[in-house]
Amino acid sequence: MALRGTKTDTCKEKRMCIRNFQNISTIDQLMGRDSSPLDMMHSSIMNSSTPSPPVGVAYYCDIHRDAHKFYCQTCNKLLCDDCDTHHHRGHTTVHLMEAIESAGIQANQVLKDAKLGITALKEDLDAVQTVAETLENKARQATTDVMVYMRRLVSAIEARENELLARIEKARLMKYAALEARSDYLKKSLCRLSITIDRLVEAMDSFAVDSNSLDILLFKDMASAEVITIFLLFPT
Template sequence: MASRAVTELENTKDCSQAGKALFCPSHPTEELRLFCEQCDQPVCQNCVIDRHRQHLYDFTGNVIRRHGDSLREVLKNTQEHMDTLKDVLSQIDDKGSAIHSRAEAVATEISLFASGYVKAIEEHRDRLLKQLEDLKVQKENLLHLQKARLQQLLLDMKTGVEFTERLLTSGSDLEILITKGAVASRLAKLNSIAYNTRPSVDDGIQFCPKKRAGQCGGYEVFGVVLNKAVDPSRCTLHGEGLHSACQNQLASFTLLCNDFMGERMVRGGEAVQVTIIHKDKRDCAVKPTVCDNNDGTYHISYSPEEAGLYACCVFVKGQHVQGSPFTLTVKTKFREHQGVFHCCTFCSSGGQKAARCACGGTMPGGYQGCGHGYGHKGHPGCPHWSCCGQLKKSSECLGGPPSDLSQKSLLRTVTL
């Protein structure tokens, strides 16, 4: 009934009858003068007698103030929500405009960035191609120069050989004896001329697209042209674990890659392969670990489980490096040091004259042990083991002290 009343009110609000009496829909001849509190709706006198008999009701004039105030409060809240919604809608419109403007500005930035980036890449490309062309011309010039020199040398040798052959086949004994010295000297001089047995330059030109190439036009670019190529015959091996190791202990050595001129490579990425196989037990092999240091060096580590002699091969690009294959000796047990690692016997013994050291050094003034840079032969001021003179703290003991050392002096040095 409330919705119907609202509809009727909406339909009559602009008419002249809007302020006149309203009649009950159920009793058309009765005017709506009462208000049922329980049903919250206007009723007529007949409704109160009939359907609303037990309901609490009152005249509309008596309840209009209370219900009007309640409606005005709801109206006020609704108007506040409307104002909030209008403000949000306004903010949405403003934010939409801001997003549109910002998107256009960012699109401009992206276009400028992309244009600059493309320009920087093109400049970097041109620079790389120029560098490559200069490198190609440089290598070709060196080859041409070497070729010209070798061709001249070959021509001189050919002339000398032909002359010598004619002399030996057609010359008289006297002519041979007269010209022998000059001819032999000429040939010897030609033979003594030093020349490379291979081309003076290589074709080791490479492009590394992932390598950083610095800045170009304010942008970081990638890709460099490398001139060097590794030469396995020039690569070298270094380290304590190269020829000896101990059973069940980690050992290592280092591979240094060089180019055909013997100059150090400054990048990694080479195909390095290492095999370590027992010489007496062919089925016994050690699996080494190869670590690329990305600077032209490779760290090879291994841990042999059995003692004996091993054949160690190191390959770069499928070729043996310098010194490969080599023999690796694996000892059964690591010999521990029995002495102390000290700088000198003078310090470790507290200044005792009779204290000695296995390094054999002595000190002026009647001191039987080594001192700070005095008679410290082979160990000038360096820390070393008192039992064998080894300079490295993590080294294996090489043996006991010299035989002329008394047991008393040795014990004193060791315990201190």
């Protein structure tokens, strides 16, 4: 419900409007408006050379040509009776003088709230920057830790690889040496058995010609002993 008041057309009320106009302007600036609804009225009052109220748009409605009596807090506009009735129904409207008188208090409160808001925003910004710096430091430290760990892991893997390769090479050499020794023994044993067989065959041939020959007895025992010796000492 709009608040009603008396018509502001006396010199005393006009001077009060002039004194309190700056308060309205302060509110407009804090609320981000480029110009106040009272700017034209202020200009008309300040430029007037006579104390009589001007007959311009500052005091009178452009639509209804009636004096402005109210201020719409919903639209931030000056109103006349007809504007209040037909164009701003349901809006929050107050008497123009009441709006001007309370503008100073409201401006101070808005300014106080704005300063508190700035302080809070700065604190939040500082907190965000602190968290961002902490996050950056932790990420940098984590990256360093991962790189160090990977280097250590690679170094350990390379050391283990070298150890296993060395063990494989050592086992290969040992096995190869054993195979070489076995091969040499087999070659020598083969040669000895071949010689033993040749002598035994000669002894058997001699025995076939001369049954009293003692060569067959000697070479038979020698061949038997040689075979037993070779296979007993055969490396496994």
